[in-house]
Amino acid sequence: MSRKNWLIIVLLLIGIGSIVAVEGFIKPRAQEQAIQYEAEQDDPLTHDIRKSLEFASTYMGDASNLINLNASLPMRDIGRTFQLYPEQLTAELRFQARAGDLQEEKLKQLLVYNSTANFVMIDNLQKLILTFEDQVFTIRRDEVESWYGSKVSLASLRDAATWEKEVQSRLGDSNYVSEYVGNLVKREFL
Amino acid sequence: MYNNSNDLEIFVERLFANQRKTKEVVELKNEVLSNLEARVSDYLENGMEYQSAISLAIHNIDNIETLIDDNQKVYSYRLRYELVQSTLIYSLLAWICTIPFRFVANGIWANMLFLCIVILSGAAYLSMSRHLKRYDKQTAIINAGKLAKWCKWAWWLWGAFIVVMWAYTFIIQFGSDVWFGRELRIHGPYSFYISFVPYALPLTSIMIPQLIHRASKLTTQLEVKES
Numbered sequence: 001m002s003r004k005n006w007l008i009i010v011l012l013l014i015g016i017g018s019i020v021a022v023e024g025f026i027k028p029r030a031q032e033q034a035i036q037y038e039a040e041q042d043d044p045l046t047h048d049i050r051k052s053l054e055f056a057s058t059y060m061g062d063a064s065n066l067i068n069l070n071a072s073l074p075m076r077d078i079g080r081t082f083q084l085y086p087e088q089l090t091a092e093l094r095f096q097a098r099a100g101d102l103q104e105e106k107l108k109q110l111l112v113y114n115s116t117a118n119f120v121m122i123d124n125l126q127k128l129i130l131t132f133e134d135q136v137f138t139i140r141r142d143e144v145e146s147w148y149g150s151k152v153s154l155a156s157l158r159d160a161a162t163w164e165k166e167v168q169s170r171l172g173d174s175n176y177v178s179e180y181v182g183n184l185v186k187r188e189f190l
Numbered sequence: 191m192y193n194n195s196n197d198l199e200i201f202v203e204r205l206f207a208n209q210r211k212t213k214e215v216v217e218l219k220n221e222v223l224s225n226l227e228a229r230v231s232d233y234l235e236n237g238m239e240y241q242s243a244i245s246l247a248i249h250n251i252d253n254i255e256t257l258i259d260d261n262q263k264v265y266s267y268r269l270r271y272e273l274v275q276s277t278l279i280y281s282l283l284a285w286i287c288t289i290p291f292r293f294v295a296n297g298i299w300a301n302m303l304f305l306c307i308v309i310l311s312g313a314a315y316l317s318m319s320r321h322l323k324r325y326d327k328q329t330a331i332i333n334a335g336k337l338a339k340w341c342k343w344a345w346w347l348w349g350a351f352i353v354v355m356w357a358y359t360f361i362i363q364f365g366s367d368v369w370f371g372r373e374l375r376i377h378g379p380y381s382f383y384i385s386f387v388p389y390a391l392p393l394t395s396i397m398i399p400q401l402i403h404r405a406s407k408l409t410t411q412l413e414v415k416e417s
Binding site for chain 1: 283292377
């Protein structure tokens with residue numbers, strides 16, 4: 001058999017081996033990891049903020065940016081509409097779900113995480129309203145700024161490592177979360 | 191005499207530098223060289239200076255294109271057979287190279303396309319192998335000059351295609367940064383892979399100019415050398 005025919009056989013074997021490795025092992029494993037990653041994105045404790053950093057913007061009037069930002073944050077799987085009030089620099093997210101159906105501890109974590117993320121990423125957003133079918137939560141920027149204090153500016157939280165240290169890692173502390181919600185979130189029942 | 195021969199050899203080598211190395215061209219080259227040597231010797235015997243003799247001898251030779259016939263007799267079945275074999279090898283290489291791109295839709299399509307080419311060229315190669323002995327001496331006339339020109343054009347077109355594809359990909363990826371101030375972020379290996387694939391995939395089309403180049407080379411290798 002000629003050298004070129006040997007080369008063809010060797011290439012064919014390499015190709016078949018590679019296809020088996022990619023389709024049989026690597027791809028299913030990557031798919032499992034992707035599913036796990038997607039599940040982690042719904043939980044404030046495991047969410048990856050780096051994707052949301054892409055939607056940092058100066059203006060709250062950029063509706064598509066605000067939509068994309070909230071689609072990258074936890075609670076993204078809950079159907080929602082948006083209402084912007086540019087004169088008041090206020091954004092309202094209307095969720096098609098009942099806040100009462102969510103676990104209380106998880107709801108508080110989501111309120112801390114998502115409200116902070118919205119104020120960090122949108123420079124001139126002054127007020128955020130999260131409207132559920134049974135409850136309305138209102139959070140103000142100046143109060144969130146005071147909460148994090150002068151040492152941690154909201155702009156500095158656009159760094160993923162700082163975000164993890166100052167926001168995400170503290171969500172495991174239920175006292176911290178309750179204090180944030182108790183002091184900063186105005187809660188109304190419908 | 192050594193200098194005389196050496197200078198003329200350099201001149202003739204340059205004269206034929208862009209020509210194919212076919213039997214006909216090699217013969218013509220030798221003929222031109224011996225003719226020039228004879229002329230220079232003549233001039234020197236008549237008392238002319240060396241440099242003047244060389245200059246005068248090569249004065250009227252500046253183009254040999256018209257002396258070379260582009261039509262060439264080749265073993266046609268063997269040529270087709272070798273081309274199919276090269277197609278199979280190149281498509282196997284392209285198929286293997288695109289396997290890592292099977293994580294994205296375009297990569298799957300490209301990989302499947304090369305697999306189809308592998309299957310078709312493999313079937314043609316096996317079929318032709320069975321009849322190789324029977325048709326091995328089959329000959330045909332091929333315009334090798336035209337093929338060489340196609341080869342150059344194929345490389346130019348391929349180069350232009352790659353530039354256009356890369357520019358298009360670059361604009362698509364970085365356009366949002368230019369127009370909307372939203373920079374491209376590469377978070378990790380997967381993100382890099384997604385950005386890299388659109389640049390790498392068009393490169394697999396190199397097998398087209400490579401095949402034309404191979405065909406051009408084969409016309410020289412498979413030239414019928416009649417004694």
